[in-house]
Amino acid sequence: MNTYKIDDVSAKTGLTKRTLRYYEELGLIETTNRTEGGMRLYSESDIDRLNKIVLAKEVLGFSLQELQQFIQMNETIEQHRHSVRSSEDKAERKVKLVEISEVLHREIEMIETRMKRMDTFKEELLALEIRVKEAISNE
Amino acid sequence: MNTYKIDDVSAKTGLTKRTLRYYEELGLIETTNRTEGGMRLYSESDIDRLNKIVLAKEVLGFSLQELQQFIQMNETIEQHRHSVRSSEDKAERKVKLVEISEVLHREIEMIETRMKRMDTFKEELLALEIRVKEAISNE
DNA sequence: TCAAAAGTTAACGTTGACGTTAACGTTATG
DNA sequence: CATAACGTTAACGTCAACGTTAACTTTTGA
Numbered sequence: 001m002n003t004y005k006i007d008d009v010s011a012k013t014g015l016t017k018r019t020l021r022y023y024e025e026l027g028l029i030e031t032t033n034r035t036e037g038g039m040r041l042y043s044e045s046d047i048d049r050l051n052k053i054v055l056a057k058e059v060l061g062f063s064l065q066e067l068q069q070f071i072q073m074n075e076t077i078e079q080h081r082h083s084v085r086s087s088e089d090k091a092e093r094k095v096k097l098v099e100i101s102e103v104l105h106r107e108i109e110m111i112e113t114r115m116k117r118m119d120t121f122k123e124e125l126l127a128l129e130i131r132v133k134e135a136i137s138n139e
Numbered sequence: 140m141n142t143y144k145i146d147d148v149s150a151k152t153g154l155t156k157r158t159l160r161y162y163e164e165l166g167l168i169e170t171t172n173r174t175e176g177g178m179r180l181y182s183e184s185d186i187d188r189l190n191k192i193v194l195a196k197e198v199l200g201f202s203l204q205e206l207q208q209f210i211q212m213n214e215t216i217e218q219h220r221h222s223v224r225s226s227e228d229k230a231e232r233k234v235k236l237v238e239i240s241e242v243l244h245r246e247i248e249m250i251e252t253r254m255k256r257m258d259t260f261k262e263e264l265l266a267l268e269i270r271v272k273e274a275i276s277n278e
Numbered sequence: 279t280c281a282a283a284a285g286t287t288a289a290c291g292t293t294g295a296c297g298t299t300a301a302c303g304t305t306a307t308g
Numbered sequence: 309c310a311t312a313a314c315g316t317t318a319a320c321g322t323c324a325a326c327g328t329t330a331a332c333t334t335t336t337g338a
Contacts, residue, residue, distance in 0.1 A: 007314070017315090022296060037304045039315055059256040061200040064295075077267070080274060097275045104268045111261045115254055117198040122250045129243045132216060136236045146284070156285090161326060176334045178285055203325075 003033060003041040013050045020050070026064055028053060028071060060111070070107075073100055142172060142180040152189045159189070165203055167192060167210060199250070212239055 006017050015023075023029050024040075029049060033041035056062045056070070077100060080093060145156050154162075162168050163179075168188060172180035195201045195209070216239060219232060 005315080016296080018297065019295080021317090035304080035315095037315080038317095039304070055256065056260070059253055060260065061197075074267075077271060077274075094275060097271055101268060101271045101275065104264055104271065108261060108264050108268065111257055111264070114198055115257055115261075117194060118250055118254055118257075121194065121198060122247060122254075125243055125247050125250070128213075128216070129240060129247065132236055132240045132243065135216075135219060136233060136240065144285080155326080157326065157328085160286090165325095174285095174334080176285080177287095178334070 001043055003043060004047065006040050006042070009042045009047060009050070012047055013054060015050065015054065023050070023053065023064070026068060028064065028067060060114075069103075073103060076100060140182055142182060143186065145179050145181070148181045148186060148189070151186055152193060154189065154193065162189070162192065162203070165207065167203065167206060199253075212242060215239065 004012070006020055009015075009020060010017050013020075020029075020040075024031060029046060031040040031042065031046070033043070035041060053067055056067055057064075062070070076096060080097065143151070145159055148154075148159060149156050152159075159168075159179075163170060168185060170179040170181065170185070172182070174180060192206055195206055196203075201209070215235060219236065
């Protein structure tokens with residue numbers, strides 16, 4: 001697999017090097033891969049992840065803390081999917097999954113609420129635009 | 140018209156008293172009305188305006204600075220609508236209106252882009268939710 | 279009428295999300 | 309193989325958007 005150094009990743013994501021290190025510090029990403037000398041090596045999937053983070057931040061207005069929770073949730077799901085089921089912690093796992101399902105549900109509802117509000121706002125702007133255009137053509 | 144004191148407005152808008160004073164300091168709102176003793180008196184339309192500010196901030200992620208510009212734009216429109224047309228600055232006015240129209244157009248497009256991205260994100264969450272629910276019922 | 283509740287300004291404190299600088303180690307290349 | 313370009317950690321700086329506290333005045337209700 002291709003690896004990238006921090007300047008490449010910065011160019012590809014639009015995030016500064018400082019921000020990349022900061023996100024790592026917060027646990028939003030990991031750089032397990034390092035050169036002998038200690039330089040960070042990023043993979044394609046790291047870049048994908050970073051782009052998703054940017055998206056979620058910009059579009060949904062998520063804070064970095066919210067993103068941490070979200071990422072943790074995703075990881076729990078992945079762990080579950082790839083783990084061998086030993087009957088002992090079956091119950092515990094189910095509880096976690098139900099929790100996750102609830103979080104997801106709330107997130108989805110939040111997004112729907114936001115989209116409705118955005119649509120209301122957009123309608124107002126459209127009405128305003130029409131009035132302005134009328135005013136222009138009346139001059 | 141009814142007037143409200145700062146605590147009432149705080150309750151009605153969900154903003155703290157500090158925030159209300161801060162918004163005034165920034166010029167997002169005005170309190171021309173004061174009691175003899177200097178206490179702020181808010182009108183219904185002040186509250187409407189504040190609620191719009193909250194909406195634009197939360198839903199669109201506008202900064203307070205962006206909101207200032209937006210409010211200024213609205214005021215320019217209102218001034219135009221209520222002003223007597225003297226032929227000298229007709230041209231100047233038209234230029235301003237066209238500018239405003241363009242800003243509006245860009246805002247609307249931005250909202251549409253965001254809404255599309257949010258919808259994509261929502262679809263991803265829904266897919267995830269389905270997988271989690273399947274996992275739950277398979278336990 | 280007089281305390282308690284609510285308001286005022288002014289100033290300093292806090293938090294998130296990075297920017298900037300310093301002091302130093304690593305890699306690439308002419 | 310030197311040196312420029314790039315990387316590292318650590319620490320302090322900054323800016324928006326308020327929170328908190330202090331010291332004081334105005335309103336209100338028993």
